[in-house]
Amino acid sequence: MTAxxxxxxxxxxxxxxxxxxxxxxxxxxxxxLYLVVCLGAVxxLYLVxxxxLVAWVQVLIYVGAVxxxxxxxxxxxxxxxxASDDLDRxxxxxxxxxxxxxxxxxxxxxxxxxxxxxDLPEAGTAERLGTxxxxxxxxxxxxxxxxxxxxxxxxxVVSRPDIGTRE
Amino acid sequence: MAGYLGSxxxxxxxLLASVVVFVGAFSANRLLRPASPAEPIGKRExxxxxxxxxxxxxxxxxxxxxxxxxLYVLFAVEAVFLFPWAVxxxxxxxxxxxxxxxxxxVAVLALGILYAWRKRILTxx
Numbered sequence: 027m028t029a030x031x032x033x034x035x036x037x038x039x040x041x042x043x044x045x046x047x048x049x050x051x052x053x054x055x056x057x058x059l060y061l062v063v064c065l066g067a068v069x070x071l072y073l074v075x076x077x078x079l080v081a082w083v084q085v086l087i088y089v090g091a092v093x094x095x096x097x098x099x100x101x102x103x104x105x106x107x108x109a110s111d112d113l114d115r116x117x118x119x120x121x122x123x124x125x126x127x128x129x130x131x132x133x134x135x136x137x138x139x140x141x142x143x144x145d146l147p148e149a150g151t152a153e154r155l156g157t158x159x160x161x162x163x164x165x166x167x168x169x170x171x172x173x174x175x176x177x178x179x180x181x182x183v184v185s186r187p188d189i190g191t192r193e
Numbered sequence: 194m195a196g197y198l199g200s201x202x203x204x205x206x207x208l209l210a211s212v213v214v215f216v217g218a219f220s221a222n223r224l225l226r227p228a229s230p231a232e233p234i235g236k237r238e239x240x241x242x243x244x245x246x247x248x249x250x251x252x253x254x255x256x257x258x259x260x261x262x263x264l265y266v267l268f269a270v271e272a273v274f275l276f277p278w279a280v281x282x283x284x285x286x287x288x289x290x291x292x293x294x295x296x297x298x299v300a301v302l303a304l305g306i307l308y309a310w311r312k313r314i315l316t317x318x
Contacts, residue, residue: 074198076197079277083273086269086272086273087270087273091265091266091269092266094262094265095262098262101253102254102255102259152279152280153277153280156277156278156280156281157281159274159278160277160278160281160282160287160291161286167294168294168298168301170298171299171302174267174270174302174305175301175302175305177267178267178302178308181259181260182260182309182312182314185256185259185263186257186260
């Protein structure tokens with residue numbers, strides 16, 4: 027076991043454990059905070075796997091922005107401070123789908139790679155990603171801006187019912 | 194401490210050292226200080242600006258504030274693409290074309306801000 031293996035196992039355990047807490051806790055706000063731990067551990071996994079820029083993007087976008095969005099969404103609801111007992115729904119279908127997808131993917135990956143040893147690639151720095159994006163992937167990059175614009179306009183229209191109605 | 198993981202090991206060591214300093218300082222404080230907390234009436238009450246709170250502890254936010262959070266997410270995504278761009282745009286083989294590509298990207302997103310502005314999302318009501 028190398029240091030990278032130990033780190034991967036530890037961070038993976040943290041990610042899975044906090045992920046379980048997200049879905050089992052009865053407190054809505056705590057679920058959002060456990061999600062921070064889970065996404066942070068995933069960022070750590072990226073970092074160990076030398077995907078440097080992706081790891082920090084994960085921290086910036088997911089741990090930062092997306093969790094803020096989620097907590098905002100929680101604040102829109104009526105009164106989630108304290109235990110919400112009505113959160114619990116029959117979990118069996120979700121368990122079946124989630125567990126099935128996880129086990130299926132794990133089986134596929136184990137079968138595909140067996141005991142192949144893969145050396146960690148050269149670090150995915152901002153320079154390497156920038157070269158890739160602006161040399162080979164310019165069109166998807168520009169289309170992405172249109173996607174973001176559409177999402178922004180959609181969010182504005184959905185959150186302001188007075189837009190689009192004729193007076 | 195060489196190589197990719199080694200450089201982060203230095204950072205990890207720094208974080209560890211800072212945690213040790215923090216825990217050490219507060220534990221030393223706890224060991225050395227006298228402890229006789231007073232319990233006057235109302236010490237553990239919550240209060241707001243010196244006034245006892247009235248009503249519940251939860252104010253339901255309006256949905257229009259959601260747009261601000263959403264704008265933040267969008268422009269965080271935009272900012273993320275600025276980092277790799279800023280590193281490479283003056284390298285040989287990139288130059289003006291790359292600058293124009295990023296300008297188009299930012300301009301399309303600026304249309305979104307323009308839309309929000311024209312629809313009076315940004316005014317505080």
